[in-house]
Amino acid sequence: MEKLAIDGGTPVRTKAPIIETDVFEQEELDALIEVAKSKKLRRAEAALEYERTIAEWFGAKHAIAVSSGTTALHIALAAFGIGPGDEVIVTPYTFVASDTAVLEQNAIPIFADVDPVHLTLDPEDVARKITPRTKAIIPVTISGSLVDMDPLMDLCKKHNLWMLEDACQSLGAKYKGQMVGTIGHVGAFSSITGKITNTGEGGFVVTNDTDLYEKMWGYTDFARRRSLGPASKYHWDLPCTNYRITNMQAAIGTQQMHRAWDMIHKRTENADYLSEKLADVPGIVLPAKSEWGERVYFYYLIRLIPDVLGTDMLNFAVALAAEGVYNLRYLSTTRWMIPQHLEPVFVNKAGYGGTKCPFECPWYEGNVEYYEGLCPEAEKACGEVFWLASVHPLLEKEDLDDIAEAVKKVVNAFIDKKEKGIPINYATDAHRAIL
Numbered sequence: 001m002e003k004l005a006i007d008g009g010t011p012v013r014t015k016a017p018i019i020e021t022d023v024f025e026q027e028e029l030d031a032l033i034e035v036a037k038s039k040k041l042r043r044a045e046a047a048l049e050y051e052r053t054i055a056e057w058f059g060a061k062h063a064i065a066v067s068s069g070t071t072a073l074h075i076a077l078a079a080f081g082i083g084p085g086d087e088v089i090v091t092p093y094t095f096v097a098s099d100t101a102v103l104e105q106n107a108i109p110i111f112a113d114v115d116p117v118h119l120t121l122d123p124e125d126v127a128r129k130i131t132p133r134t135k136a137i138i139p140v141t142i143s144g145s146l147v148d149m150d151p152l153m154d155l156c157k158k159h160n161l162w163m164l165e166d167a168c169q170s171l172g173a174k175y176k177g178q179m180v181g182t183i184g185h186v187g188a189f190s191s192i193t194g195k196i197t198n199t200g201e202g203g204f205v206v207t208n209d210t211d212l213y214e215k216m217w218g219y220t221d222f223a224r225r226r227s228l229g230p231a232s233k234y235h236w237d238l239p240c241t242n243y244r245i246t247n248m249q250a251a252i253g254t255q256q257m258h259r260a261w262d263m264i265h266k267r268t269e270n271a272d273y274l275s276e277k278l279a280d281v282p283g284i285v286l287p288a289k290s291e292w293g294e295r296v297y298f299y300y301l302i303r304l305i306p307d308v309l310g311t312d313m314l315n316f317a318v319a320l321a322a323e324g325v326y327n328l329r330y331l332s333t334t335r336w337m338i339p340q341h342l343e344p345v346f347v348n349k350a351g352y353g354g355t356k357c358p359f360e361c362p363w364y365e366g367n368v369e370y371y372e373g374l375c376p377e378a379e380k381a382c383g384e385v386f387w388l389a390s391v392h393p394l395l396e397k398e399d400l401d402d403i404a405e406a407v408k409k410v411v412n413a414f415i416d417k418k419e420k421g422i423p424i425n426y427a428t429d430a431h432r433a434i435l
């Protein structure tokens with residue numbers, strides 16, 4: 001049995017750390033220089049071109065480029081007219097922005113559980129969570145995994161709800177042949193560095209609904225009314241803020257969209273390669289392909305089977321980091337999901353100004369509590385699903401080989417220890433404290 005690096009053995013990877021970077025080629029640089037030379041750095045023609053490119057790419061009527069995926073979610077909820085007293089059904093297995101976006105509208109996030117295979121909203125639990133106050137559903141296609149949209153869309157029709165697809169991690173995924181993000185009323189995407197396309201910071205929405213488009217356009221830019229043309233500047237008749245993207249980001253974004261399919265396919269190729277290499281490894285479950293269409297890959301997730309490995313995920317994560325294939329520094333940011341309903345903001349019902357608004361706001365006639373056991377499948381997944389690696393297009397085969405070898409090595413050693421009754425105690429209190 002090969003000695004684990006954490007036990008004093010040789011790490012699988014001793015060469016330079018695996019880079020996690022974005023594709024940024026001459027085309028992006030040229031586009032950026034062109035904007036700089038034009039001296040039009042703020043939102044202008046380059047942003048309009050980016051929006052046209054995005055809309056065409058999706059075959060959607062409209063796209064609006066904004067400052068982030070978070071603000072993309074905000075403008076959609078604002079355009080839906082979500083406000084105090086409303087509930088929006090969200091998923092706990094996501095990045096916090098998918099859920100706190102609802103708070104920005106002074107509305108209440110209601111968590112439904114996920115299905116254990118795809119880690120996306122379970123339509124049956126969503127149905128159970130609908131009340132007369134429910135106004136919208138926000139499913140998240142987490143790490144490119146699909147969500148079963150048909151039953152969710154049926155619920156929207158039946159209860160007259162808005163559907164906001166948080167597709168920030170799933171550019172290019174298709175549900176039953178339809179582009180994810182174009183099935184509901186609005187699709188929201190992020191292009192922050194590390195995402196499938198990147199503009200440093202940035203995001204966008206796509207929609208086929210012209211009325212929503214007009215409203216979202218306004219909420220991006222001080223609630224201006226596009227129809228008023230230049231005069232719109234002096235008609236601030238709604239709460240408003242500035243979520244605009246710059247021409248610099250947009251110019252990069254247009255080039256990213258031109259190469260998007262290549263990058264998406266390369267990610268899938270990398271994920272498939274890892275799946276091939278890890279196919280026979282006991283004690284782990286590999287990412288599911290989808291029965292509903294073509295998923296994509298943001299990160300490559302593996303589910304650990306604690307009973308087989310004889311330990312929890314933290315020991316695994318610490319031992320794997322020692323093998324040199326990922327940096328423990330990223331444990332709590334990109335490798336480990338926390339059930340969002342158990343984050344202090346929800347458990348403590350923390351509002352702005354030290355209040356408990358909107359949770360205990362007089363406009364809200366419901367009663368919401370966030371506690372352990374609320375979403376058992378999501379809670380279980382958070383303790384068992386490890387975000388093993390980004391599968392970005394610049395990874396080399398050798399990087400993927402190292403990742404797969406390190407997983408095999410740790411798994412084999414853990415199973416061996418379990419059989420011999422050797423306790424596994426690599427995770428310290430300091431490690432537990434960062435989660």
Ligand SMILES: Cc1ncc(COP(=O)(O)O)c(C=O)c1O
Pocket residue numbers: 067068069070071094095097098140166168169190191192202203
């Ligand atoms: C699922 C999901 N939703 C929303 C966001 C927010 O996007 P941004 O970081 O661009 O604000 C992200 C990513 O960061 C995300 O992964």
